[in-house]
Amino acid sequence: MYRSQVLVCGGTGCTSSGSPAIIERLHEEIKKNGLEDEVQVVRTGCFGLCALGPIMIVYPEGCFYSAVKEEDIPEIVSEHLLKGRIVEHLLYKETVTENGIKPLNDTNFYKKQHRVALRNCGVINPENIDEYIAVDGYQALGKVLNEMTPEEVIQTILDSGLRGRGGAGFPTGKKWQLARTIVQDGGQKYVCCNADEGDPGAFMDRSVLEGDPHVVIEAMAIAGYAIGATQGYIYVRAEYPIAVQRLRIAINQAREYGLLGKNIFGKGFDFDLDIRLGAGAFVCGEETALMTSIEGKRGEPRCRPPFPAEKGLFQRPTVLNNVETYANVPQIILKGADWFSSMGTEKSKGTKVFALGGKINNTGLVEIPMGTTLREIVYEIGGGIPGGKKFKAAQTGGPSGGCIPTEHLDIKIDYDNLIAIGSMMGSGGLIVMDEDNCMVDIAKFFLEFTVDESCGKCTPCRIGTKRLYEMLHKITSGNGTLEDLDKMEKLCYYIKNNSLCGLGQTAPNPVLSTLRYFKDEYLAHVVDKKCPAGVCTRLLQYKIIEDKCKGCTACARVCPAGAISGSVKEPHSIDPAKCIKCGACMSKCKFGAIIKE
Amino acid sequence: MALKKCIVAFSGTEEQENELKAVIKEHGDDPGALMPVLQKAQDIYGYLPIEVQEIISREMNIPLEKVYGVSTFYSQFSLNPKGKYRISVCLGTACYVKGSGDVFNKLQSILGVTSGGITDDGKFSLQDCRCIGACGLAPVMTINDDVYGRLTGDEKELREILAKYE
Numbered sequence: 001m002y003r004s005q006v007l008v009c010g011g012t013g014c015t016s017s018g019s020p021a022i023i024e025r026l027h028e029e030i031k032k033n034g035l036e037d038e039v040q041v042v043r044t045g046c047f048g049l050c051a052l053g054p055i056m057i058v059y060p061e062g063c064f065y066s067a068v069k070e071e072d073i074p075e076i077v078s079e080h081l082l083k084g085r086i087v088e089h090l091l092y093k094e095t096v097t098e099n100g101i102k103p104l105n106d107t108n109f110y111k112k113q114h115r116v117a118l119r120n121c122g123v124i125n126p127e128n129i130d131e132y133i134a135v136d137g138y139q140a141l142g143k144v145l146n147e148m149t150p151e152e153v154i155q156t157i158l159d160s161g162l163r164g165r166g167g168a169g170f171p172t173g174k175k176w177q178l179a180r181t182i183v184q185d186g187g188q189k190y191v192c193c194n195a196d197e198g199d200p201g202a203f204m205d206r207s208v209l210e211g212d213p214h215v216v217i218e219a220m221a222i223a224g225y226a227i228g229a230t231q232g233y234i235y236v237r238a239e240y241p242i243a244v245q246r247l248r249i250a251i252n253q254a255r256e257y258g259l260l261g262k263n264i265f266g267k268g269f270d271f272d273l274d275i276r277l278g279a280g281a282f283v284c285g286e287e288t289a290l291m292t293s294i295e296g297k298r299g300e301p302r303c304r305p306p307f308p309a310e311k312g313l314f315q316r317p318t319v320l321n322n323v324e325t326y327a328n329v330p331q332i333i334l335k336g337a338d339w340f341s342s343m344g345t346e347k348s349k350g351t352k353v354f355a356l357g358g359k360i361n362n363t364g365l366v367e368i369p370m371g372t373t374l375r376e377i378v379y380e381i382g383g384g385i386p387g388g389k390k391f392k393a394a395q396t397g398g399p400s401g402g403c404i405p406t407e408h409l410d411i412k413i414d415y416d417n418l419i420a421i422g423s424m425m426g427s428g429g430l431i432v433m434d435e436d437n438c439m440v441d442i443a444k445f446f447l448e449f450t451v452d453e454s455c456g457k458c459t460p461c462r463i464g465t466k467r468l469y470e471m472l473h474k475i476t477s478g479n480g481t482l483e484d485l486d487k488m489e490k491l492c493y494y495i496k497n498n499s500l501c502g503l504g505q506t507a508p509n510p511v512l513s514t515l516r517y518f519k520d521e522y523l524a525h526v527v528d529k530k531c532p533a534g535v536c537t538r539l540l541q542y543k544i545i546e547d548k549c550k551g552c553t554a555c556a557r558v559c560p561a562g563a564i565s566g567s568v569k570e571p572h573s574i575d576p577a578k579c580i581k582c583g584a585c586m587s588k589c590k591f592g593a594i595i596k597e
Numbered sequence: 598m599a600l601k602k603c604i605v606a607f608s609g610t611e612e613q614e615n616e617l618k619a620v621i622k623e624h625g626d627d628p629g630a631l632m633p634v635l636q637k638a639q640d641i642y643g644y645l646p647i648e649v650q651e652i653i654s655r656e657m658n659i660p661l662e663k664v665y666g667v668s669t670f671y672s673q674f675s676l677n678p679k680g681k682y683r684i685s686v687c688l689g690t691a692c693y694v695k696g697s698g699d700v701f702n703k704l705q706s707i708l709g710v711t712s713g714g715i716t717d718d719g720k721f722s723l724q725d726c727r728c729i730g731a732c733g734l735a736p737v738m739t740i741n742d743d744v745y746g747r748l749t750g751d752e753k754e755l756r757e758i759l760a761k762y763e
Contacts, residue, residue: 016731016744050733200689203730238636238673239729276629277636279671282727296629297663298670314628357691357732364733395690431690445693449727455670 002040004081005059009122011046011210012203012242013364014053018070019043022054025070029077039081045211047122049109050364052092057104057122064104066092108380109362114343116351117165117204117327118367121211126246129253132214138259140330141218144225145267148333153226154180157329159337161349166194166285166322167397167426168502169348169415172329178309179227179319189229190313191220192320194290195236195243198282199398200449202429204353205323207365209236209243212327213250217260217273219326222333224271227319231272235290238277247275282399282453286501287320289455300457301501322427324353344370348414356382358431359389368413375409378432389434393517397426399446399453400506402513403439422513424506438535439518440525444472446510454503461504464495468511476536480526489515530597537581540596546571548593555585555594607648613641614652621656631659631667635674644675680715680722682762684708686738689728697736699750701725704738707755721759 008014008023026041047055052066058076063086065076072090079085088096094109095102104110115121124131132138144153158173179189193216197205209216220232236244251273254260262270276294283289284299291313293299312318328350332340341349348370354377357363361383368377374394378384385391393403402423404411411417415425433442447469456462471488474480492508499505515522524530531539544555544564551569563579566572574585574594586594620637624630634653635645642649645668654661668674686692686701705711708721715722731737734746745758 012730013733016734016737016746050731053733197730198727200693200728201691201732202728203732206730239726276632278673279632279636280673281671293632294629296631296633296667298666300670355732357735358694363691363735398690429690431694433694437694442694445690 002038004039006039006041006081007044007057007059007122008041009045009047009053009055010043010126010242011050011121011207012240013046013050014055015242017053019054021070022056022068022073025073026077029073030081033077033082035077035081042125043127044124045121045126046118046207046365048113048118048207048365048367049092049362051362061086061101062103063101064092064095065090108383109364109366112372112376112381113367114351114369115367116331116340116343117208117324117353118211118365119331120215121207121365124212126211126213127249129214129250129257132212136334137214137330138218140333141221141225141259142265143333144222145265145269150180150226150228153222153333156333156337157226160332160340161337161344161347162325162328162332162340163348163415164322165324165328165352165427167400167424169425172321172325175309175319175321176223176226178307179229179317182310183317188231188314188316189227190316190318191223191227191229191232192291192294192313192318193220193232193234193326194285194287194320194322195234195240196278196285196290197237197240197323197427198285198453199400199427199429201357201431202355202398202427204355204365204428206237206240206243208323208327208353209240210246213243213246214254215330216247216323216326217250217254219329220273221260221264221271222329223319223321223326225269227317229319230270231274233274233276233294233313235276235278235284235294238279244275244277251275281455282449283455283501283503286503289501290320291318298455300455301503303500324428345412345414345417347416352413352425352428354428354430356430356432358395359385359434359437360432361386370414371412373410373412374404377413377430378409382432385432385434389436391432392435392437393433393439395423395431395433395442395510396429397424397506397509398429399449400424400502400509401426401429402509403433403442403517405517407517422509422516424509436533436535438476438531438533439514439521440472440476440531441533441535443511443514444469444476447472447507450503450507454507458498458500458504460495460498461500461507464491464499465504465507467491468495468508472511475522475525476531477538478525478529478536480522482526485515485522485526534596537583540581541576542574542579542581542583542586542594542596544572544574545593545595548591550591550593552590554588554590558584558588560584607646609642609646609648616641617649617652618656621653625657631657631664635664635668639674644678646676677713677715678719680720682721682740684721684723684738684740685726685729686723687727687729687731687736688725689732691728691732692736695735696750697738697748700736700738700748700755703750703752703755707752707759720762 054068056065056068094107154176162172163169281299284293286301289299289301308318351367353367395403450465451469454461495508524532549571556564561578561580563575650664654664736748737746
């Protein structure tokens with residue numbers, strides 16, 4: 001028995017900010033102080049508060065050390081671990097109060113969260129199956145195999161109201177039911193997991209795989225039992241090396257324990273899993289494209305129907321769910337459908353994980369009950385916008401979603417409400433933008449992404465998104481006309497209505513939603529030829545304020561275009577015709593005499 | 598868009614070829630084996646020139662045009678050799694709204710290459726990528742396995758980082 005445990009986050013965020021070096025140093029210092037038998041160091045998955053990484057928690061006290069540096073380790077070990085004196089100045093500030101240490105769950109970031117899918121992330125060592133088993137792991141699989149018929153499993157999932165967390169929100173139980181009943185020829189069926197988390201700025205699934213890989217394995221085995229499949233595939237982005245490695249370890253451990261393979265729990269149920277790596281194609285997050293890719297082909301989508309439940313992978317009935325969806329399943333089996341459906345709103349049950357990013361203080365991962373408002377997420381959990389800037393919009397749903405403006409901050413987040421205001425739940429990326437972000441530029445950014453990622457199979461998406469991008473480029477360059485805005489809107493609906501798969505059908509959403517809520521910004525670009533946020537360089541004018549200019553000539557010397565003239569100790573001026581708007585002068589000026597507008 | 602045609606002469610060794618053949622022998626009969634084989638081949642050679650695709654086509658009995666089709670579909674397969682140090686700048690949304698576009702442009706001008714390009718001495722190759730999931734550190738770039746976060750886009754800062762790899 002150890003008297004103290006040190007949990008260090010080993011998720012991608014904290015690993016990138018240096019947690020491996022911290023773990024190494026911890027081991028060194030613990031050894032130096034002769035504490036090897038008393039203190040255990042555990043590398044866990046993501047705690048969620050990535051902005052303050054690397055993160056470290058010491059138990060039993062529950063002390064939350066944030067932004068830990070390697071140099072801090074000797075002090076923490078000799079003071080806290082050896083002498084039992086908490087190193088207060090290194091703690092996460094919000095947890096330090098006059099009456100002692102505040103529990104982490106009472107801090108603003110964690111208070112309103114409710115962790116179901118993430119419940120083990122940051123709590124257990126993901127590379128040790130025994131720790132998962134100690135927190136009721138594989139009990140749901142045992143319960144299913146021993147006490148439930150496949151029909152009962154499906155009914156439980158149906159009753160719980162669980163909907164797909166990948167974005168579209170299709171009822172999971174319905175999917176399983178179809179895969180069980182449509183084809184009954186006794187042939188092979190498949191269970192697939194979509195871990196091709198392609199939305200930029202979204203990392204929920206990655207954190208589940210890194211922090212709690214066994215939950216996905218267990219849930220897939222349950223799905224296999226429910227639909228009558230013996231083989232599963234997890235399709236993971238190759239950009240997630242840590243997740244892939246932990247999944248591999250987890251699968252091997254599960255096989256060793258007989259939790260994958262032949263005759264699981266002695267109940268005559270066979271099920272095994274393989275990992276397939278993606279290779280950087282966003283479209284492979286679409287279900288038919290993903291399965292085509294597992295088959296070793298170009299990951300192009302195909303028409304539905306037939307739906308995967310009828311003809312999926314290798315032309316056989318297939319269930320395909322997202323990582324976060326699976327992460328909910330074992331809990332639903334153990335605690336019951338009523339427990340799950342007691343959380344959330346009328347049509348969206350349970351919780352949803354969001355990856356908070358962009359212009360927000362507490363970037364990281366949060367899990368909230370459906371129905372929480374956007375305001376609570378941004379201002380309470382997220383801690384507001386840095387630098388006292390003003391909130392402009394929150395973007396959800398990635399390149400398929402839309403921007404939610406200030407007037408909808410109080411909307412209760414669930415599948416249907418988000419669709420109603422022109423965005424969508426998506427997989428859970430939530431990027432906050434402030435007054436310095438230009439919404440036309442953001443629309444252009446997403447279109448550039450979809451142009452790049454369109455697979456090229458159908459014309460509306462391949463050519464339509466390209467034309468749409470060109471129009472946006474024209475507008476941000478100052479050459480747009482009012483007629484372009486009308487044309488653009490028409491083209492958006494054309495692409496939406498005629499594209500083959502979800503990628504094309506949703507690609508115009510960023511344009512439509514910004515047109516809907518930020519028309520004034522488009523008009524400023526088109527009519528006044530100005531970018532109010534000061535982002536679109538072609539529309540900017542650099543100017544020198546005469547009163548502030550000391551005539552030091554620094555700007556004139558750094559200007560690559562020779563656009564600045566003036567004599568020494570006299571105010572300078574910029575020739576707009578020559579200026580290439582590189583901004584070099586502005587960053588060089590020590591007197592703040594150069595502005596852009 | 599990366600260059601589709603390879604411009605550097607192929608210099609694969611027999612050793613590499615044997616290693617690749619062993620991979621194909623082990624995995625070649627799995628359902629949907631082409632992708633995993635291409636991924637292993639890229640690990641072995643560092644990239645997937647037409648010569649390597651030909652070996653795979655021959656050994657797996659898959660028409661070359663299918664192999665080529667898959668190799669060019671996925672952005673992680675490269676038909677050109679990468680630099681000794683591979684720089685990726687994240688242009689995912691979270692990084693973009695925090696200014697990674699600037700970082701990317703500055704690197705292009707410092708290195709004198711465009712996206713997918715490689716410096717003349719073969720030292721650095723530059724590409725943009727979409728989200729490595731370290732959004733808490735935005736804006737982020739990676740050089741091989743090293744991650745650099747919270748970049749300011751200042752030219753001096755970038756030059757100092759690059760200097761570590763000289």
